[in-house]
Amino acid sequence: QSALTQPASVSGSPGQSITISCTGTSSDVGSYNLVSWYQQYPGKAPKLIIYETSKRPSGVSNRFSGSKSRNTASLTVSGLQAEDEADYYCCSYARSSPFVFGTGTKVTVL
């Protein structure tokens, strides 16, 4: 099972919106609404910010939103803030494995 494909880096200015893509196949992202997204600060454990493709856990800012089209899931961060600078990973259920992670995206706030 190959890792899902994410852009290595995405950047934006404060207040702008950015979108991170997560491309899989019809065996994972395309077949299940079980995509989750994790935010990770340096030296810290990942934190869940989106689950079941578009749902937000309690306490997560509504500036984070998720969506999916065919084999590609997306995470949008609106109203970008300095505190959003972190690494972001998507993850999908797959036929061959319960969890397949994306390659990770470093978000830089300019």
Added chain:
Amino acid sequence: QVQLQESGPGLVKPSETLSLTCTVSGASITSYYWNWIRQPAGKGLEWIGRLYAGGATNYNPSLTDRVTMSLDTSKSQFSLKLNSVTAADTAVYYCALGMAVLDPWGQGTLVTVSS
């Protein structure tokens, strides 16, 4: 509030067995799915496997030949054993709760494979 804490040796010799334990508080370990994930320095996350109370396990196909996971319900712990380790197994190892989503995570523990 569910909390998880990894523990185990920080240094393992090549060809030996890596053994880690995750202690769970705030949830019954006889319910739910319990996972191990790892992350080499500067690299991405890799799901290692999971187990469910009753002993059912799922392992990453790329690691299945070397991985064993088990539960100790009396101590509210679950464990990971990875045998025949090499330098490529050097990583921060995390435990996490979840069947279709991983939440919460432990803080992680660094394991270095070196002689």
